[in-house]
Amino acid sequence: MSMGWMEAGFLGLLQGLTEFLPVSSSAHLRIAGEFLPSGADPGAAFTAITQIGTEMAVLVYFWSDIMRIAAAWLRQNLRLGPYDKADARLGWLIIVGSVPIVFLGLFFKDAIEHSLRNLYITAVMLIVFGIILGVADRIGKKRYKLNQLIWRDGILFGFAQAMALIPGVSRSGGTISAGLLLGYTREAAARYSFLLAVPAVFGSGFYQLFKSIGEDNPVGWGQTGLATLIAFIVGYAVIVVFLKLVSTKSYMPFVWYRVVIGFILLALLGTGVISAGG
Numbered sequence: 001m002s003m004g005w006m007e008a009g010f011l012g013l014l015q016g017l018t019e020f021l022p023v024s025s026s027a028h029l030r031i032a033g034e035f036l037p038s039g040a041d042p043g044a045a046f047t048a049i050t051q052i053g054t055e056m057a058v059l060v061y062f063w064s065d066i067m068r069i070a071a072a073w074l075r076q077n078l079r080l081g082p083y084d085k086a087d088a089r090l091g092w093l094i095i096v097g098s099v100p101i102v103f104l105g106l107f108f109k110d111a112i113e114h115s116l117r118n119l120y121i122t123a124v125m126l127i128v129f130g131i132i133l134g135v136a137d138r139i140g141k142k143r144y145k146l147n148q149l150i151w152r153d154g155i156l157f158g159f160a161q162a163m164a165l166i167p168g169v170s171r172s173g174g175t176i177s178a179g180l181l182l183g184y185t186r187e188a189a190a191r192y193s194f195l196l197a198v199p200a201v202f203g204s205g206f207y208q209l210f211k212s213i214g215e216d217n218p219v220g221w222g223q224t225g226l227a228t229l230i231a232f233i234v235g236y237a238v239i240v241v242f243l244k245l246v247s248t249k250s251y252m253p254f255v256w257y258r259v260v261i262g263f264i265l266l267a268l269l270g271t272g273v274i275s276a277g278g
Helices: 005-018 025-035 043-061 063-077 085-107 109-113 119-139 151-165 171-181 186-212 221-246 252-270
Strands: none
Touching: 005 025, 005 043, 005 221, 025 043, 025 119, 043 063, 043 186, 043 221, 063 085, 063 186, 085 109, 085 151, 085 186, 119 171, 119 252, 151 171, 151 186, 171 186, 186 221
């Protein structure tokens, strides 16, 4: 069955709510698809395209930061005069940190779109990476700020982000965990996670968008557009609230949420309520 407008709108809301939280938006969309009237997995293409909406929210919220970093990077490489070295380095780190997810995304493309969407894998990733986030939040030194980011750490952030190609890991969860383990503050890890995601998500989203033209997809273009718009609006609100929370609050509520959802999913799969797919 094809997906209706209400279902697509609900998935757009879910995408906006979960994209920036360390709980895995792709896992939530994958799980939610099993309980919708159509019973359809929205698919990797729908997930990637709706993420364009949430990344537009990142562009709007971080516009001044992105323009400042881009200007410093251009001034450095085009020799246009004085520039802020920390911002120019951050520009390079975002570029280099995006390489792992591009390379691994293309290399494991078929697995990402099919076998890795198995819900048993999703459940295990929710639990395992939830525990990793909890450990990182507990033992991380939380002393380095974003302008202190070095090349080694920027690249490690990139590999952590690439793990989110597996539903259940979480793009923000993986990169934030890496940042905390490397000694960065919660806010610095979260902000870099958002900035690092921009080229990767836009690249993936537009790739899937053009690839899907002419293909038989479970979600129509109109429904996908609605979901993307809703994801943008809700995603922006989530960024505002999330960055305020992480400055003072622990990630433990997200850790417990991930673990509980993971075990509930395993129970539903084990009792045959839903099928694993993939």
